[in-house]
Amino acid sequence: MKNRAIAFAKRNLIEMSRDSLSYIFCLAFPLAMLIIMSIVNESIPKEAGMTLFRIDNLSGGIAIFGQTFVMLFSALNVTKDRTGSFLIRLFASPMKSRDFIGGYFLPMAVVAVLQALVAFVSSFVVSLITGYELNPVGLMLAVAAVIPSAVMFIAIGTIFGTLFSEKAAPGLCSILISLGSFVGGIWFDVEGTGGIMEKIGKCLPFLYATKAARAAIKLDLSKDAFLIPILVTLCCALVLSAVASLLFGKKMRADLS
C-alpha cells in the first residue's frame, strides 16, 4: 500500500539529517545551554535559595527550549519547499494536503523525541556529577510529557512556514523563541516574578509546557503541577495542528487556483 505521507516524511527526515545546522540548533545548542546553566547553578551560593537552574528544574526547561528550535526547523522545511519548484511538482502528484502535513509533522516529531532523549540522558549524567540525582522513571515520563509541546511547536513552525516567506518565517520564529524562553519560565521564575510577566506567561502555552515537563521529571503528577499544564499544552497542540492543517490546505488550493 502506498503511504505518501510516510514517503514524504522520509524525504524530509533525510534532507534534515544532511543539514549540519539541524544538529547544531536541535541538539548541540540545547545541550550546551544545559552544561552552561549547570555550571552557573554550581556558582550560585546555596544560601540564595535559587533552584531554577538546579538540574531537576533545568532539565525540563532545556527540553522545551530545544523544541523552540524544532519550531524554527519546521518553518524552514516548509518555506524552503515553497520557495523552490519541488513543492509545485509534488502538487501535480497524487499527494493530498494531509500527506504534506503528515510528511512535515512526522520527521520533526522524531527529531523532537530524539532531542528530548538526548536532553534527559545528559541531564541524568549532569545529575550524577552534581550529586542531585534525578529519577530515571521521571525522565522517561518526561519524554512522553513533552510530546504534546513538540506537536504544538511543530504546528506553530508549520503555520509560520505556510504563511510567511523564507526570510520572514525564521525571523518570526526567533522572536517566538525569545518570547517563549522568557514567558515560558525557562530562564527565570515567571510565576515568582508576578505582575504582567506572569499574566502574559499564563496566557501563552509555553509556561504550561515547561511546568508539565518539570513536574513529570519530579514525578509530581498532581493536578496543578502536571495535569492542568499537560492538558492545556495538549489542547493548544491539537488546536494549532488543526490550524496548521487548514492553512496549508488553503494555501495549497490558492497555489493551484
Added chain:
Amino acid sequence: MTAHVIIVSFSRGDVYYYLNGKQNIRQGAVFMCDAIVTHGLTKRYKDKTAVNGVSFNVEEGKLVALLGVNGAGKTTSIRMLTCLSKPSDGTAEVFGHDVVKEADAVKHLVGISTQDTAVAENLTVKENLEFMASLYLEKERIAGAVSEAVKAFGLEEFVNKKAKHLSGGWKRKLSIAMAIIGEPKILFLDEPTLGLDVLARRKLWTEIEALKSRMTIVLTTHYMEEAEALADRIFVMIDGRIAAEGTLNELENRTGKKGLEEVFIKIAEEGK
C-alpha cells in the same frame, strides 16, 4: 455494475452512443485515441489573459510541441493540463478525465518535468527516484522502476550522488526520470533542454525520442530545431491562442516557408 456502451455513429467530431440502453450524444467527442482534448481552455489573471480559448486534441502516443515566445501561454496551458492551475473557462480532459472535476484521476495519468528542475537537492539520485516512485507505485515495484529509470537515462554513475552536486544536464535528466517513474500515460516536458549545451541537448533528445513509444509527450520549447527533430505535431501559440497547428510539412505548405524557424516567424508576424 457493468456499463454497456454501443457506439452508433460518428459525425463531425460528435459520437452518438447507447449507454445502458439510453441514447446519448457526446459533442466534440473524446475518441479512444485522444490523450488530451481541450475546448475553449482559458486562463485569466487579474490584468492578463494568459491562455485564451484554446481548443486542441493530442492523439495518444504522439509527441506534440508547443511553440511560442515568452508569455505565449505554453507553461500556463501545461499547468492547467497537470492540475497545477484551474482553468478560468473552458474544459480540458486527459484520457477522458476532466482536469478540474477528476483531478485525482488525472494526477495518476500525468508526469511533469517543470522548467526549473524540481528535485530534492539533498537527496541522492536514487533517493529522489525512490521517493517519486513511492508516490505512484506499490512498494514491491519501486526497486524495479528505479533501476529501469536509472538505466534509461544513463544515471548509473551518479546513483549515490546528491542532486545538488549534479550538473544542469544531469539534473534535468533526473527531473525527467522522476517524471516518468510513476509510469504516466502523458509526459509534460516544460522546456526540457533550456540552458543545456548542445551535446547535452542532443543526448536528451535521444532519450526523449526513446520515450515516444511508451507514452504521449507534450513538450514546450523555444528551440525550433528541437521541435523539428522530435515532434509529430506542432502547435504554435501566440498571445494565449493557438495560431497554427499541424505537422511540419503542413505548416510549411500553409505558410509557404521552409524550415520551422521561418514558418514560426511567418505565423508570429501574421498573429500580431
